[in-house]
Amino acid sequence: MSSPTLLDSNHKPQGAPESKASKNASEMALVHNVVLRGLNCIYLQAPNVTDPKDIADFMLFCDAWSCVLHSHHLTEETVYFPLLEGQCQEKGVMSRNHAEHEAFLPGLLRFDAFVSRVKDSGEPYDAAELIKIIDTFGGALERHLHHEIEGLVGLEKDQSIDWDLVGKSMAQHSKKVADRVREVPFIITNSDMTYESGIHGVRFPPFPWFVHQIFRWVYVPQLQGAWRFSSCDDYGLPKELPFA
Numbered sequence: 001m002s003s004p005t006l007l008d009s010n011h012k013p014q015g016a017p018e019s020k021a022s023k024n025a026s027e028m029a030l031v032h033n034v035v036l037r038g039l040n041c042i043y044l045q046a047p048n049v050t051d052p053k054d055i056a057d058f059m060l061f062c063d064a065w066s067c068v069l070h071s072h073h074l075t076e077e078t079v080y081f082p083l084l085e086g087q088c089q090e091k092g093v094m095s096r097n098h099a100e101h102e103a104f105l106p107g108l109l110r111f112d113a114f115v116s117r118v119k120d121s122g123e124p125y126d127a128a129e130l131i132k133i134i135d136t137f138g139g140a141l142e143r144h145l146h147h148e149i150e151g152l153v154g155l156e157k158d159q160s161i162d163w164d165l166v167g168k169s170m171a172q173h174s175k176k177v178a179d180r181v182r183e184v185p186f187i188i189t190n191s192d193m194t195y196e197s198g199i200h201g202v203r204f205p206p207f208p209w210f211v212h213q214i215f216r217w218v219y220v221p222q223l224q225g226a227w228r229f230s231s232c233d234d235y236g237l238p239k240e241l242p243f244a
């Protein structure tokens, strides 16, 4: 698998005010880019992790990445797409995305089983096997993450969609169910504040500065070793990958 391509997270037509549909597409692209950066961090660093302490931290990083992905797709399937499906004129939004989720799920579950065997059962870490597993589903996952954004942009002309309701429902539910130790620190340390000249820094990750600060002080340090594998520091500034 080659390095996944990041998504354009600026869907506002040039010179035009941002529509609610393009705001939704941009915010979804920002989340998807966190997943793509994380996958890239895993793929590039997996072959060079050899020390037992580093392997233990790397497995925590892999586990957090999977937690973010599962949680995002569960919220889409239970909140976001049912709401969209109920409002938009074109039917099939829900089933299309569900089918794409199902396409890479077996590979993702093999990834989870690998991580669990090494992390919880003490099995030896085999980088070649991990890479082989990612090769079975990484391409389908990347295509889905891109395809979903194209689908949202394509719904821009549909006047029957209440984008505020759809977007807020997704954000509220995501915040409510987010794992504070694994998921939120993963998102914080893989949200590049400088991406696209930093135009999204203020709104993503979607919480006020003091909440961000609480996470830096209380939650990020709990798995500090794992975040060494992240693409950014806890201020969202890109950093070198220590094992790439």
Ligand SMILES: [Fe+2]
Pocket (backbone or CB within 6 Å): 028, 032, 072, 076, 148
């Ligand atoms: Fe999504």
